[in-house]
Amino acid sequence: xxxxxxxxxxxxxxxxxxxxxxxxxxxxxxxxxxxxxxxxxxxxxxxxxxxxxxxxxxxxxxxxxxxxxxxxxxxxxxxxxxxxxxxxxxxxxxxxxxxxxxxxxxxxxxxxxxxxxxxxxxxxxxxxxxxxxxxxxxxxxxxxxxxxxxxxxxxxxxxxxxxxxxxxxxxxxxxxxxxxxxxxxxxxxxxxxxxxxxxxx
Amino acid sequence: xxxxxxxxxxxxxxxxxxxxxxxxxxxxxxxxxxxxxxxxxxxxxxxxxxxxxxxxxxxxxxxxxxxxxxxxxxxxxxxxxxxxxxxxxxxxxxxxxxxxxxxxxxxxxxxxxxxxxxxxxxxxxxxxxxxxxxxxxxxxxxxxxxxxxxxxxxxxxxxxxxxxxxxxxxxxxxxxxxxxxxxxxxxxxxxxxxxxxxxxx
Numbered sequence: 001x002x003x004x005x006x007x008x009x010x011x012x013x014x015x016x017x018x019x020x021x022x023x024x025x026x027x028x029x030x031x032x033x034x035x036x037x038x039x040x041x042x043x044x045x046x047x048x049x050x051x052x053x054x055x056x057x058x059x060x061x062x063x064x065x066x067x068x069x070x071x072x073x074x075x076x077x078x079x080x081x082x083x084x085x086x087x088x089x090x091x092x093x094x095x096x097x098x099x100x101x102x103x104x105x106x107x108x109x110x111x112x113x114x115x116x117x118x119x120x121x122x123x124x125x126x127x128x129x130x131x132x133x134x135x136x137x138x139x140x141x142x143x144x145x146x147x148x149x150x151x152x153x154x155x156x157x158x159x160x161x162x163x164x165x166x167x168x169x170x171x172x173x174x175x176x177x178x179x180x181x182x183x184x185x186x187x188x189x190x191x192x193x194x195x196x197x198x199x200x201x
Numbered sequence: 202x203x204x205x206x207x208x209x210x211x212x213x214x215x216x217x218x219x220x221x222x223x224x225x226x227x228x229x230x231x232x233x234x235x236x237x238x239x240x241x242x243x244x245x246x247x248x249x250x251x252x253x254x255x256x257x258x259x260x261x262x263x264x265x266x267x268x269x270x271x272x273x274x275x276x277x278x279x280x281x282x283x284x285x286x287x288x289x290x291x292x293x294x295x296x297x298x299x300x301x302x303x304x305x306x307x308x309x310x311x312x313x314x315x316x317x318x319x320x321x322x323x324x325x326x327x328x329x330x331x332x333x334x335x336x337x338x339x340x341x342x343x344x345x346x347x348x349x350x351x352x353x354x355x356x357x358x359x360x361x362x363x364x365x366x367x368x369x370x371x372x373x374x375x376x377x378x379x380x381x382x383x384x385x386x387x388x389x390x391x392x393x394x395x396x397x398x399x400x401x402x
Contacts (some may be wrong), residue, residue, distance in 0.1 A: 016240030039217030
């Protein structure tokens with residue numbers, strides 16, 4: 001015995017969400033059917049719209065339903081000379097929330113991962129090369145994640161930028177602010193030592 | 202700065218799923234947009250269909266898109282004299298998979314919980330009373346969860362069934378098969394002792 005066809009189909013479809021297995025999908029389906037039909041219908045509506053209408057910004061590859069995303073459209077950033085390369089749209093949001101950076105972004109939408117078949121073309125590095133060639137940017141900040149894949153991707157992009165004689169920088173790795181030295185892993189700690197700066201009074 | 206309107210709307214809608222917060226919703230939205238648009242569209246389609254078409258079986262209250270669910274329609278069960286009361290459709294599936302029970306079900310879709318405003322009417326106990334009154338059932342098996350709310354609900358239903366002089370039984374509580382005594386909690390173990398049966402060779 002299985003659930004009725006429509007319910008079973010809903011459970012199977014929910015399994016396409018990352019981190020959702022058979023039991024979670026079942027719980028989600030029951031919750032929506034029993035307690036939140038309006039929320040379920042709203043989700044169906046946003047999903048179908050987003051899946052069709054959301055594309056990539058032609059300049060920075062971030063998600064947007066227009067040709068250019070909000071940041072690339074912004075007149076304040078039109079003449080920015082710094083380009084920050086990140087892995088995902090979530091990274092853009094996190095950096096924007098600091099208010100520290102006023103340049104432009106380039107979103108790779110992943111990292112180089114030959115084992116998953118993700119090569120330079122999948123990350124839009126051809127578009128990135130065009131940005132480098134345009135001569136607009138004087139500095140590229142490599143803000144990929146400090147993982148093995150992120151480092152490899154940063155290295156690859158640095159190679160690319162070198163051809164165009166653009167200054168490259170990598171975001172600093174070290175002890176997180178508010179963290180305790182005792183609980184920081186050894187690798188981070190050695191980065192923090194090798195990247196030490198002269199103390200300013 | 203936020204994400205583009207459609208993406209933000211998708212993230213907000215995903216938060217209606219149980220156990221999904223802001224970060225998980227973001228991860229799900231990016232995953233669907235970047236890696237599985239087809240899955241996302243399929244989910245949208247099944248969701249919108251299920252939210253509109255799936256209702257409750259008029260006899261047992263289980264989810265179904267027809268008037269009666271598969272089990273209530275089954276000719277083999279039409280004349281069943283045993284009624285098993287469970288909390289959720291998942292419980293029906295679990296019991297069906299044992300192949301042990303061939304009677305009918307009644308699905309409460311929850312348990313009594315005054316603090317959440319869930320009373321007897323929300324659990325369809327008026328429909329259940331009609332089943333009792335019909336005289337079809339000689340035995341009611343109370344298979345609500347062995348939690349405080351589940352026990353309270355079982356007690357309430359037992360009260361109801363008593364008026365109609367129907368035999369009542371409660372599923373056995375004890376040590377799970379394959380479990381080790383050492384790791385079983387004290388409450389379960391005392392249930393296992395008080396519910397002991399004479400050993401049959």
